[in-house]
Amino acid sequence: MKIVLIGAGNVAFHLGPLLKSKGHQIIQLYSRSKKTGLKLSGKLKCSLVNDPKKLNSEADIYIIALRDEVITSFVKNIPFIPNLIVHTSGSSGLDVFPARMKNTGVIYPLQTFSKSIKISPKKIPFLIEAGNRKDLVKIRKLAKSISPVVYELSSYDRELIHLSAVFVNNFTNHLFTLAEKLLQLRKIPFDILRPLIMETVQKIQSDNPKKTQTGPARRGDSAIIMKHLKMLKDFPQMKVIYKQISNSIRDEYEY
Numbered sequence: 001m002k003i004v005l006i007g008a009g010n011v012a013f014h015l016g017p018l019l020k021s022k023g024h025q026i027i028q029l030y031s032r033s034k035k036t037g038l039k040l041s042g043k044l045k046c047s048l049v050n051d052p053k054k055l056n057s058e059a060d061i062y063i064i065a066l067r068d069e070v071i072t073s074f075v076k077n078i079p080f081i082p083n084l085i086v087h088t089s090g091s092s093g094l095d096v097f098p099a100r101m102k103n104t105g106v107i108y109p110l111q112t113f114s115k116s117i118k119i120s121p122k123k124i125p126f127l128i129e130a131g132n133r134k135d136l137v138k139i140r141k142l143a144k145s146i147s148p149v150v151y152e153l154s155s156y157d158r159e160l161i162h163l164s165a166v167f168v169n170n171f172t173n174h175l176f177t178l179a180e181k182l183l184q185l186r187k188i189p190f191d192i193l194r195p196l197i198m199e200t201v202q203k204i205q206s207d208n209p210k211k212t213q214t215g216p217a218r219r220g221d222s223a224i225i226m227k228h229l230k231m232l233k234d235f236p237q238m239k240v241i242y243k244q245i246s247n248s249i250r251d252e253y254e255y
C-alpha cells in the first residue's frame, strides 16, 4: 500500500519502519518538528513535509499518529479528500474526522511504545474499526500484513480496552516510579525489585489476577497497613494512593 504517515512520535517511530519492512511504500512523512521528522524520514527514505496543506494526495491510506487532542484540527487542514484516513488512538472515535471525509477508520496498536525501546511486532495486537465494510477490509489487510493479532471492535469497546490498558500499563508504571522514589531514600537500586516485578507479571500469564493478589490489604493485616502509612508521612500523595488501593483490594475480597 502507498502510505502517508502523519506524526514522528513514539508510535510513528515503530509503525513506520514496521510497515516498510513488510513491503509497504511510505511515500511521505508529516512532522511539525524538523529534527525528529528528518530522523524518521531518513529511516523510511521518504519525503518530509511540515504543513498539512503540502500532503501528497496520491496515497492509498493516511495514518495519523499525532497527539489525540490535535487530530481534529489537523485533519481540518487537509485540503483534499483522502482515499482512506485512519488514526492510531485507543480513545478517539471516528467522529474526529470531518463529515466530508467518508473513508475513515482506526488502527490502534494495543502496546506501549517508546522511541528507544525495541518491540517485537508479534506482540502487537491491532484493534481496528472503519466507517464502512470496504474500508474495514482494507484496514484489516494492512493490519494483518504487520501483525498476526487483529481485532475488529467498536469505538466503545476500544475505549474500554484503552481504559483497562491505562490501569495495567500506565498506572502500574507510575507505581514503579513511586517505588523507586522510596528506595532512593536509602540509595537502594531499583534492580532489587526487578525479580518481583517479573514474577508478578509472569504469574498472571497463567492465572487470574484476582487469584494471584497477595500483600497486607489482601490478608486484612491492619497493623502493617498502619505502619506503612506512618512511613509515608512525608509523602502525602503516596499515602492517599496507598490508602485508596488498599481499600480497593479490601473491597474486592469483602473484608
Ligand SMILES: NC(=O)c1ccc[n+]([C@@H]2O[C@H](COP(=O)([O-])OP(=O)(O)OC[C@H]3O[C@@H](n4cnc5c(N)ncnc54)[C@H](OP(=O)(O)O)[C@@H]3O)[C@@H](O)[C@H]2O)c1
Binding pocket: 007, 008, 009, 010, 011, 012, 031, 032, 033, 036, 064, 065, 066, 067, 068, 070, 074, 088, 089, 090, 091, 108, 109, 110, 111, 112, 113, 114
Ligand atoms: N505511545 C504509545 O504507547 C501509544 C500506543 C498506542 C496508541 N498510541 C496513540 O498514538 C498516537 C500518537 O501517540 P505517540 O505516543 O506517538 O505520541 P507522541 O510521541 O507524543 O507524538 C505525537 C506526535 O504528534 C505531534 N504533534 C503534537 N502536537 C502537534 C500539533 N499541534 N500539530 C502537529 N503535530 C503535533 C508531535 O510532534 P512534535 O514531536 O513536534 O511534538 C509528534 O510527532 C496517539 O493517538 C496515542 O494515543 C500511543
